[in-house]
Amino acid sequence: MSVTERFPESLYAPAERRMAEALVEIERQAMEDAEDCDCKEGMFNGLTRRGLLMGGVALGGSALAGGRARAEAPPGAIEYDVQPDPTKEQGRLILDDGGYGSRSQFESEVRWRYPTASIDSSWSMTPLASGRGMITPSGLHFERHHGGIPAIDPQTHELFLHGMVDKPMRFTMDDLKRLPSVSKIHFIECSGNGLTEWAKPTLKTVQGTHGLTSTSEWTGVRLSTLLEMAGVQDSAAWILAEGADAAVMTRSVPIDKAMDDAILAYAQNGEAIRPEQGYPLRLLLPGYEGNTHIKWLRRLEVSDKPFMTREETSKYTDLMPDGTARQFSLAMEAKSVITFPSGAMKLPRAGFYEVTGIAWSGRGKIAKVEVSADGGSTWQEATLDSPVLDKCHTRFRLPWTWTGEEAVLQSRAVDETGYVQPTLEKLVEVRGLKSVYHLNAIQSWHIAPDGEVTNVHA
Amino acid sequence: MFTRNLTIICALGALAQPAMAQDATRTSAALPETLESTGERAPMEVPNSSADEVGVIAPAENAYGIGQPATEDEIAAINIDVMPDGTGLPEGSGTYAEGEELYETICAACHGSDMMGVSELGAPRLIGGRGTLASDAPVKTVESYWPYASTFFDYTHRAMPMNEPGSLSADEVYAISAYVLGKAGITSTEPDSVMDADAMSKVVMPNADGFVSDPRPDVGE
Numbered sequence: 001m002s003v004t005e006r007f008p009e010s011l012y013a014p015a016e017r018r019m020a021e022a023l024v025e026i027e028r029q030a031m032e033d034a035e036d037c038d039c040k041e042g043m044f045n046g047l048t049r050r051g052l053l054m055g056g057v058a059l060g061g062s063a064l065a066g067g068r069a070r071a072e073a074p075p076g077a078i079e080y081d082v083q084p085d086p087t088k089e090q091g092r093l094i095l096d097d098g099g100y101g102s103r104s105q106f107e108s109e110v111r112w113r114y115p116t117a118s119i120d121s122s123w124s125m126t127p128l129a130s131g132r133g134m135i136t137p138s139g140l141h142f143e144r145h146h147g148g149i150p151a152i153d154p155q156t157h158e159l160f161l162h163g164m165v166d167k168p169m170r171f172t173m174d175d176l177k178r179l180p181s182v183s184k185i186h187f188i189e190c191s192g193n194g195l196t197e198w199a200k201p202t203l204k205t206v207q208g209t210h211g212l213t214s215t216s217e218w219t220g221v222r223l224s225t226l227l228e229m230a231g232v233q234d235s236a237a238w239i240l241a242e243g244a245d246a247a248v249m250t251r252s253v254p255i256d257k258a259m260d261d262a263i264l265a266y267a268q269n270g271e272a273i274r275p276e277q278g279y280p281l282r283l284l285l286p287g288y289e290g291n292t293h294i295k296w297l298r299r300l301e302v303s304d305k306p307f308m309t310r311e312e313t314s315k316y317t318d319l320m321p322d323g324t325a326r327q328f329s330l331a332m333e334a335k336s337v338i339t340f341p342s343g344a345m346k347l348p349r350a351g352f353y354e355v356t357g358i359a360w361s362g363r364g365k366i367a368k369v370e371v372s373a374d375g376g377s378t379w380q381e382a383t384l385d386s387p388v389l390d391k392c393h394t395r396f397r398l399p400w401t402w403t404g405e406e407a408v409l410q411s412r413a414v415d416e417t418g419y420v421q422p423t424l425e426k427l428v429e430v431r432g433l434k435s436v437y438h439l440n441a442i443q444s445w446h447i448a449p450d451g452e453v454t455n456v457h458a
Numbered sequence: 459m460f461t462r463n464l465t466i467i468c469a470l471g472a473l474a475q476p477a478m479a480q481d482a483t484r485t486s487a488a489l490p491e492t493l494e495s496t497g498e499r500a501p502m503e504v505p506n507s508s509a510d511e512v513g514v515i516a517p518a519e520n521a522y523g524i525g526q527p528a529t530e531d532e533i534a535a536i537n538i539d540v541m542p543d544g545t546g547l548p549e550g551s552g553t554y555a556e557g558e559e560l561y562e563t564i565c566a567a568c569h570g571s572d573m574m575g576v577s578e579l580g581a582p583r584l585i586g587g588r589g590t591l592a593s594d595a596p597v598k599t600v601e602s603y604w605p606y607a608s609t610f611f612d613y614t615h616r617a618m619p620m621n622e623p624g625s626l627s628a629d630e631v632y633a634i635s636a637y638v639l640g641k642a643g644i645t646s647t648e649p650d651s652v653m654d655a656d657a658m659s660k661v662v663m664p665n666a667d668g669f670v671s672d673p674r675p676d677v678g679e
Contacts, residue, residue, distance in 0.1 A: 118580030
């Protein structure tokens with residue numbers, strides 16, 4: 001077959017043709033010392049077993065690919081030789097990364113693991129300070145695990161739906177992917193987000209104070225679809241959701257929420273959901289505290305009562321000053337935080353800065369975000385990036401000129417129900433200092449005359 | 459140039475190879491096969507319903523011919539939850555004395571022989587703390603905070619011990635429950651006292667009435 005036949009001009013531009021021809025030539029060279037070849041098919045016929053092995057190795061993440069040892073590169077990046085003048089030599093070849101893509105070797109943002117005593121039960125936080133827009137990259141979505149991250153084969157994973165239903169059912173992942181689906185962009189926030197910050201400013205960065213919230217596009221089947229297929233009985237009021245991890249995590253979900261907007265999600269940001277986010281299937285309860293979004297979902301049991309699992313009794317309950325504890329505080333209330341500038345940064349000099357951050361509410365859309373540079377004495381309305389979505393991070397921005405004098409930056413969100421994000425003082429007035437969860441107060445960043453940004457209670 | 463060639467070959471390998479022969483145990487996805495003549499990667503396989511019979515298809519009535527009935531045996535095999543009224547408690551029993559031995563062997567390494575927890579391990583304290591919830595230094599334990607004994611059984615059965623979750627038999631969990639709840643001063647500490655489904659569903663925890671439902675929004679402007 002001639003090159004012309006192989007790469008006809010109708011399909012290939014000159015540069016592409018040259019590249020394709022180069023590939024064929026390299027392949028030919030590789031073939032010359034090939035001892036055997038049992039794979040003569042496809043466009044790149046005649047690839048050697050050696051090539052296959054190399055391809056496999058490259059996919060396995062070895063250091064063989066074009067760049068230097070991958071261990072030198074930040075996570076998710078490949079370290080390449082930096083070209084003195086990239087206009088004077090060819091760049092690296094397409095698919096050098098194995099076909100999945102990698103980020104620039106000059107980017108190093110990663111999740112940060114909160115130093116819990118147990119490494120099995122731990123959480124990692126999203127680097128919000130460098131976040132842009134409203135979507136969290138899947139690899140930077142915060143994590144909270146109670147028994148590690150299971151490795152589950154989707155071909156054997158099943159979801160059971162039983163209890164107070166007319167027809168108990170069993171679904172394979174294939175089944176779920178054949179049912180009508182939806183894609184929705186929603187935040188998930190752990191109700192423990194900010195738990196270190198009740199009594200005094202503790203962590204220094206916005207990743208530490210607010211990094212347990214992230215936003216993804218989630219795709220899956222509406223839970224209501226399955227419930228209608230199975231036929232929910234009249235007295236049903238709660239559903240137990242159970243994961244297939246070592247914690248066999250369980251939470252009770254009100255049936256109204258399940259019928260409203262709950263999603264059985266198998267995809268995140270356009271691809272299969274990440275293992276640490278529940279692969280192959282997680283429950284998504286838009287606006288509800290993160291712990292209820294059961295990952296590695298294997299079972300749903302319908303009942304007339306809540307199940308009173310460990311997490312919804314002994315853990316995710318909010319202790320009040322009088323010694324009683326609030327239970328099933330499920331919706332995450334409106335909250336916002338300035339991500340730039342934020343804690344532990346240093347403004348190099350007086351001048352123009354765009355103040356930006358995120359706002360979100362578990363009760364609907366964000367209606368308004370205001371920003372103060374004087375600790376809450378005066379407020380200016382920020383611009384909201386569109387689209388402003390239901391139960392979703394909303395990016396706000398406000399141009400700001402720092403004069404070089406002391407300042408305290410704050411943001412205050414209002415959601416479509418009219419709820420106004422409270423000050424910490426007001427929150428503590430009602431809830432005391434022992435409730436651990438659901439801290440949604442206004443965050444203050446102090447700007448010192450030397451430009452140092454610190455976490456303060458103002 | 460040699461490195462560059464290797465790189466290209468790697469890329470080709472990733473691009474063009476048919477699925478590798480699969481071992482008996484699947485541990486990862488096979489690469490998609492390539493299509494003849496163009497060499498494109500094959501798209502995903504169209505998921506197939508597990509239903510034995512497609513039956514009537516009526517999407518408007520939520521009939522899709524997808525999924526299959528779950529049998530009682532299949533459900534029983536994973537239906538492990540236990541509710542406060544005792545629903546779900548399995549058959550079996552265990553004594554305080556048996557529980558003490560099991561606790562020392564299985565639980566004490568993390569939670570301490572004295573049940574005070576080992577903070578370096580992240581293992582919480584299990585007993586004590588009664589009367590502290592309204593104070594400035596609340597101590598939340600099974601004894602002082604947990605509203606239902608069923609939750610203790612359920613959680614211990616499904617997720618403990620950390621190094622071998624889900625390994626305890628119903629008898630063992632009953633015995634450990636008898637011992638821990640006994641040490642907590644909630645149930646009998648007689649060595650022969652028995653914990654079983656009936657006894658467990660009758661346990662009243664000290665903080666049973668300590669929980670209120672969510673009153674938020676609770677902070678006005």
